[in-house]
Amino acid sequence: MSRLRTLKPRAQAALIVAAVLGRGRSLSAELDAYQGLERPLVQNLTFGVMRTLGGLQSVLDGLLQKPLKAKDLDIRCLLLLGLYQLFGMRVPDHAAIGETAEAARDLGKTWAVGLVNGLLRNAQRGREKWQQQFEQAQASRSHPEWLVRRLQTAWPESYRDIIAANDAHPPFWIRINRRRTSREAYAQTLEPADIVAREGQHAPDALRLEQPLAVDRLPGFSDGLVSVQDAAAQLAATLLAPGKSERILDACAAPGGKTGHLLEICSDCKLLALDSAADRLVRIKQNLTRLGLTAQIRQGDASRPQDWWDRQPFDHILLDAPCSATGVIRRHPDIRWLRKNQDIDALTNTQAAILRALWPLLRPGGRLLYATCSILPEENHLQLAKFLDETGDAIERPLPGTWGRAMPVGRQILPGEDDMDGFYYACLSKSDTHPS
Ligand SMILES: C[S@@+](CC[C@H](N)C(=O)[O-])C[C@H]1O[C@@H](n2cnc3c(N)ncnc32)[C@H](O)[C@@H]1O
Structure with missing residues (x-):
């Protein structure tokens, strides 16, 4: 990634897109690793290509006279970026063509400067035809x-709306830290900077800003007054609503968005933030430090409590399960290309194993909140129905609120509904009268 810092933005963007398409890397992780000054442009270009890849590939395949070699994936990605600038972004043609072609030199492939230049000029000359092809292909191929x-x-009934929501730009939600301020007071601090904010309908700490902002422009961000978090994700802590001094397990906690909110609601709770990904634990620590909160943070596999549990039952468990993330495609447009059909079975097996393993850790009368940012029934209500069937002392508890839609078990929000991400929640409590 250090090579990226010295490259011009279009060359940088091409390498990032190539890392996603060629090596299955996550777009956000690649962008996070790149902290250059041109980050906004690189982000716009790479997100745009991921969002419109179906349309762009179709135009590129129509224009390429012979396919590029596999080792020239960076040049293919550069061509996609050039086409995105012409058809998706409407960058002035001289920049879209000239600077994109020059980026091939930056990538150490001088031979490709002419190819990129010529292909993009052909696209420009046949603009009407290719624009139409781009739009048609995008309409039918924006998802695998x-x-x-x-x-x-x-x-x-809703899948077309879901696809349209996935292709749209996501809204910018923040969560005010209720220990330090209120929504009204914080919204007032935004007014002098002409930042317009509206209160979330369902999540009591949520404000939606009319325009996305760099976090360092949010007043008090570094002092922990506010965090960036979608309103749907903010429902978790308020649904679990832990009481004073309770013992909570946040089982899949990294990067700690919901951990922070739980502790803002209940700072004297004894919270164990667990995650299996050691390299993501540092993000929990950073988030909590910024918010001035503390938790026990440890690495562990939630499906193997024998490796980390101290045998003290938990009052409540938040299981924000690893999932397909099909509810947040609008925020992570690369997900649709990175996920494969066969991943869904593997994910549902992992979720079932974690649910089964964690249930004995809950005290009788305690609550487990199951959450995913998925909109696939297999990971959500079907998963929970199966668990309820096979678990004698698990009882479904109704979820308060009018958000999303009631499912046979739990509630589901589809992406874009009330401006929120796609999320699923179900709450189970453990009866104290039946054995497990
Ligand atoms: C949806 S993300 C959690 C997001 C987090 N709760 C938040 O609000 O910021 C799912 C997390 O589950 C973790 N994970 C996956 N498999 C796990 C397992 N077997 N045990 C514990 N954590 C796991 C992943 O590393 C990932 O950080």
């Missing part, structure tokens, strides 16, 4: 077929 099939089966 397996995902469209799953969405159509799960949501026959």
Whole structure:
């Protein structure tokens, strides 16, 4: 990644797109690793290409006279970026063509300068035809077929709206730290900077800003007055609503968005923030430090409590399970290309194993909140229905609120509904009268 710092933005963007498409890397992780000054442009270009890849690939394949070699994926990505600037972004043609072609030199492939220049000029000359092809292909290929099939089966009435929501730009939600301020007071601090904020309808600490902002422009961000978090994700802490001094397990906690909110609601709770990814634990620590909160943070596999549990039951468990993330495609447009159909079975097996393993850790009368940012029934209400069937002392508790839609078990928000991300929640309590 250090090579990226010295490259011009279009060359940097091409390498990032190539890392996602060629090596299955996450777009956000690649962008986080790149802290250069041109980050806004690089982000716009790479997010745009991921969002419109279906349309762009179709135009590129129509324009390329012969396919590029696999080792020239960076040049293919550069061409996609050039086409995105012409058809998706409407950058002036001289910049879209000239600077994109020059980026091939930056990538150490001088031979490709002419190819990029010529292909983009052809696209420009046939603009009307290629723009039409881009739009048609984008309409029919903005998601892989397996995902469209799953969405159509799960949501026959709504799948087109889901796809449109996934292709749109996400809103910018923040969470005020209720220990330090209120929504009203914080919204007033935004007014002098002409930042318009609206209160979230369902999440009591949520404000939606009319325009996205760099976090360092949010008053008090570094002092922990506010965090960036979608309103749907903010429902978790208020649904679990821990009481004073309770013992809470946040089982899949990194990077700690919900951990921070739980502790803002209940700072004297004894919270164990667990995650299996050692390299993500540092993000929990950073988030809590910024918010002035503390938790026990440790690495561990939630499906193997024998490795980390001290045998003291928990009053409540938040299981924000690893999932397909199909509810947050608008925030992470690369997800649709990185996920594969066969991943869904593997994910549902992991979720079931974690649920089963954590249930004995809950005290009788305690509550487990199951959450995913998925909109696939297999990971959500079907998963929970199966668990309730096989677990004698698990009882579903109704979830308060009018958000999303009631499912046979739990509630589901589809992406874009009330401006929120796609999320699923179900709350279970452990009866104290039946054995497990
Ligand atoms: C949806 S993310 C959690 C987001 C987090 N709760 C938040 O609000 O910021 C799921 C997390 O589960 C973790 N994970 C995956 N498998 C796990 C396992 N078997 N045990 C514990 N954590 C796991 C991943 O590393 C990832 O950080």
